[in-house]
Amino acid sequence: MPGLVHVQTTINGNEVNFLCEPRQSLLECLRDVLGMTGTKEGCNDGNCGACTVLLDGRIVTSCLVLGVEAQGRQITTIEGLATPQGLHPLQQAFLEQAALQCGICTPGFIMASKALLDKEPEADEGRIRHWLAGNLCRCTGYDKIVRAVLQAEDMIKAKK
Amino acid sequence: MEAFEYTAPKTIADAVAALASKGDQARALAGGTDLLVQLRGGRRRAQLVVDVKGVPELNQISYSARTGLTLGAAVPCCLVYQNKSVASAYPGLIDPASLIGSIQIQGRATIGGNLCNSAPSGDSIPAIIALGGVCNIAGSGGKTRQVPAEQFCTGPGRNVLQPGELLVSIHLPPPAANSGANYQRFIPRNEMDIAVAGVGTSVVLDSSKRNFVSARIALASVAPTPVFAKKAGDSLAGKPVSDAAIEEAAKLAMADAKPIDDMRGTIKQRTHLVGVLTRRTLQTAIKRARGE
Ligand SMILES: Cc1cc2nc3c(=O)[nH]c(=O)nc-3n(C[C@H](O)[C@H](O)[C@H](O)COP(=O)(O)OP(=O)(O)OC[C@H]3O[C@@H](n4cnc5c(N)ncnc54)[C@H](O)[C@@H]3O)c2cc1C
Ligand code: FES
Ligand code: FES
Numbered sequence A: 001m002p003g004l005v006h007v008q009t010t011i012n013g014n015e016v017n018f019l020c021e022p023r024q025s026l027l028e029c030l031r032d033v034l035g036m037t038g039t040k041e042g043c044n045d046g047n048c049g050a051c052t053v054l055l056d057g058r059i060v061t062s063c064l065v066l067g068v069e070a071q072g073r074q075i076t077t078i079e080g081l082a083t084p085q086g087l088h089p090l091q092q093a094f095l096e097q098a099a100l101q102c103g104i105c106t107p108g109f110i111m112a113s114k115a116l117l118d119k120e121p122e123a124d125e126g127r128i129r130h131w132l133a134g135n136l137c138r139c140t141g142y143d144k145i146v147r148a149v150l151q152a153e154d155m156i157k158a159k160k
Numbered sequence B: 001m002e003a004f005e006y007t008a009p010k011t012i013a014d015a016v017a018a019l020a021s022k023g024d025q026a027r028a029l030a031g032g033t034d035l036l037v038q039l040r041g042g043r044r045r046a047q048l049v050v051d052v053k054g055v056p057e058l059n060q061i062s063y064s065a066r067t068g069l070t071l072g073a074a075v076p077c078c079l080v081y082q083n084k085s086v087a088s089a090y091p092g093l094i095d096p097a098s099l100i101g102s103i104q105i106q107g108r109a110t111i112g113g114n115l116c117n118s119a120p121s122g123d124s125i126p127a128i129i130a131l132g133g134v135c136n137i138a139g140s141g142g143k144t145r146q147v148p149a150e151q152f153c154t155g156p157g158r159n160v161l162q163p164g165e166l167l168v169s170i171h172l173p174p175p176a177a178n179s180g181a182n183y184q185r186f187i188p189r190n191e192m193d194i195a196v197a198g199v200g201t202s203v204v205l206d207s208s209k210r211n212f213v214s215a216r217i218a219l220a221s222v223a224p225t226p227v228f229a230k231k232a233g234d235s236l237a238g239k240p241v242s243d244a245a246i247e248e249a250a251k252l253a254m255a256d257a258k259p260i261d262d263m264r265g266t267i268k269q270r271t272h273l274v275g276v277l278t279r280r281t282l283q284t285a286i287k288r289a290r291g292e
Helices: A026-033 A089-096 A106-119 A125-134 A143-159 B012-025 B035-040 B077-081 B084-089 B091-097 B111-117 B124-130 B230-234 B243-256 B267-289
Strands: A005-011 A014-020 A052-055 A058-061 A074-076 B005-007 B026-029 B048-051 B061-064 B068-072 B134-138 B144-148 B153-155 B166-172 B179-186 B197-205 B212-220
Touching: A014 A026, A026 A052, A052 A106, A058 A106, A089 A106, A089 A143, A106 A125, A106 A143, A125 A143, B012 B026, B012 B048, B012 B134, B012 B166, B026 B035, B061 B084, B068 B084, B068 B111, B077 B084, B077 B091, B084 B091, B091 B111, B091 B124, B091 B179, B091 B197, B091 B267, B111 B124, B111 B166, B124 B179, B124 B197, B124 B212, B179 B267, B197 B267, B212 B230, B212 B243, B212 B267, B230 B243, B243 B267
Parallel strands: A005 A074, B005 B048, B026 B048
Antiparallel strands: A005 A014, A052 A058, A052 A074, B061 B068, B068 B166, B134 B144, B134 B166, B179 B197, B197 B212
């Protein structure tokens, strides 16, 4: 059996070292090896987006990335969004718009939305819906999620 | 997922040597959006996964109006459509690059992986065939060979690559004057589904932009491999651009479709769709060729 591999990476700005088997996904490494359970597992095959994280600034489904591929890369997870000063505007807006029920999909939606707003702070509803097509939600019916992202845009604008 | 070893070579020679060391028990890893799903589901097995994303030749995306495009096999779709010169020279390639999966998937999935996975439904394959793409392949001992995209796939999930061979890049010739291309697929929703049928076409018009000089048409999801509908494309050569000529090409494309009935669609529906999509993609390709 192949041995464990040492991976050195940066997660939410901190250098992190971990050991994993080559077959383990980044999602498994985050949740089971590092105990960072904010990132969720839905389908485990790339379809639901619950496991979305940023890899070198790009959103990816972490269930379709190997943990060993994280070597030397920059990863941002949901745990990296809030600051000691408070929640990220997207987190606040999801709460205020009640954009979740069971919450399994929420970290993935927030990470995907963050990547969009970082690039396109004025994305309109159509653009938001298209961008989030890789994130599934079985509870909300999506409207509240889209409203929350639009609200977060306003909150971010007002802060500036 | 069953256990495997992982290596991330930095040169073509090392990548090929690693692949050759385990024969059909070694798999190249590009974006992993097919491979990791298949390994997890037990549909493929590998003792060794060779991550090819660290090899510089597989990451190149270089375009010039004189030599065309060399697209490294490990370049993810998002870098294809974000590249302004590629996007303006090859809108017919951007169509599938921005259709495959979600934004998350496009951050990882490669055109090279789409070809090597060789699914009949692979959205980029008809587009590459229509654009006259050629696959640059490396083998052991520094050997290289070129295979036209229409000859690359040999069956569902199978292609001309021998154990130990690596797809290095895909080359597209420079777009001819007054040329245009388009790929469209039919799926029951707007995003994130497998093509019930897909068609990629490219046309070259003469300087009056009223007559076809040549055309290429290729089909997805209607046979065990992507289909190069050569007769359909050739039927347009030399003809004036007209609804009748487009209709004739659509009929010939339908004749080349050999679809099956399955949960996604019936033979009748798929054949019909080939006609519809051939017409639509030709019309779009013509518009693009005319700069409309
Ligand atoms: C949620 C989801 C949605 C999807 N939607 C679509 C869609 O709309 N349309 C579509 O066509 N596909 C779709 N796919 C399938 C997949 O994303 C594409 O086929 C993608 O282009 C594969 O590229 P990759 O880089 O991820 O390939 P990988 O998974 O890395 O590799 C695919 C295969 O090719 C081999 N390979 C890769 N690179 C090389 C190389 N350089 N040399 C030799 N062999 C190589 C691998 O060993 C493997 O067998 C989807 C997948 C998912 C998970
Ligand atoms: S768990 Fe990764 S996409 Fe569903
Ligand atoms: S809140 Fe339950 S899946 Fe979205």
